[in-house]
Amino acid sequence: MSLSSVGRISALLLRYFYLLRSSWPRVLEIAYWPTVQMIIWGFTSMHFSNSSPELTAGGILISVVLVWDSLFRSHISYTLSFLEEMWSRNLANLFVSPLRSWELVVSLATVSMIRTLIGMVPAALLAIPFFGISVFDIGLPLLGFFLNLVFTGWAISQAVTGILLRYGLGAESLTWMLPFLLAPFSCIYYPLETLPGWMQLVAQYLSTTYVFEGMRALILRGEWIPQLLWHALLLNAVYFLFGLGVFFLCLSSARKRGLLLQSGE
């Protein structure tokens, strides 16, 4: 990466920093949803710990909720930063500047990582005094689970931002819909065997399934199965490349169709 690339990426990071600094609701929102999720699921977990202790053993419920949220947060943070450019009609300014498309992708991913950490770390820390559950007890594998889900989030974001470029703000609802489409197949709260056959088949091709199966094995049975993590990583590499492919294909299509100057609905 050249020095000029670093300069351009830092320019965009600065732009997103200025945006956050100018708007306290945006800052509040970053930590608000993960914390609310943690509180709701923390009480749910407390309730089930009395009636069905097998559901909440080792703080599994709150741990999977927090880790799943890292996928959603990383995706939303990436896509919202891109949407800010569309809402403010600034995309053309960026695309006529020396900024390369891959530098835009790196900038959005970096902002996404920062925002995800700002959102997730306080929620995870608050779970310790509130509910006596520390997701950090998972140890080093937590980093693997977290990074895998962040990569899945970015893969979805790349495809969504590509579609936004090509189809405009009319496709904005995809931003919120797509992660939830994965959720039922991802076996977040239940093991893979719970799903009917056809859903298990789909779930086997999702990186998220391996992350949550791995978390359950570690938290409930104390069994660390690195193959599950590697499997997730391999699938994520495929998704990541697919997401990038969709983004660059849509960007190329937008350039051919003249959609970059007046990107909107």
Add this chain to the structure above:
Amino acid sequence: MTPLNPILEVSGLTKRFRSVDAVKNLSFSLSAGSIVGLLGGNGAGKTTTLSMLLGLLVPTTGTIRLFGQDFIRNRHKVLHRMNFCSPYVDLPQRLTVRENLHVFARLYGVNKGGGRLKQLAADFRLNELMDQPVRRLSSGQKTRVSLAKALINQPDFLLLDEPTASLSPDVSVWIRQCLTDYRDQTGSTLLFASHDMREVELLCDQVIMMSNGSLIEQGSPDEVKKRHGKNSLEEVFLSLNQEDPR
């Protein structure tokens, strides 16, 4: 006629959207240090042409050579030497003027960006506005900020899409003077798309007239008026469009 020392050479440029030719077989050159008006009515193909010259739109056929580079293939080699200003594009509204200019200075790799910001703030009378969010500015003030952004990297080639549209006459006059001063000081080339014939006559050394996506006339304003026996570019434009009333 090809000008001496052309910085931009456009040849056979065509853009087709489905079955509609928005720009048809457009060829022209711009010499260094000129201010050229791209004239035409609504739908003439001005914005489509500018978009192709900015790399925002891929031509269907034709070539663009800018600063000796094949712009369609290697636009990143020259993008740092150009910039643009358009009413179709805004700056981030929540950021202040200073923050916006700071971000774009970095994007364009401007060394000593702080000094450049001070210079632009003085040139465009922005000192009082530097810490105001862009969303609180009037349209005239926003245009001044957009122009300051467009000049942040001291571009050798500046593209302007109706920069004085919806501005009061006094602000338009002032902006025209700023652009002329910039050209005189730097020797930069300005391409100025407009349907305001009078403004182009006042500002430009050369004009390129377009209608229905095609080039219909080019030359200096005086040459064009003389060739058609008219007193103004507007009269020339109207007579040319009467001949081809599509």
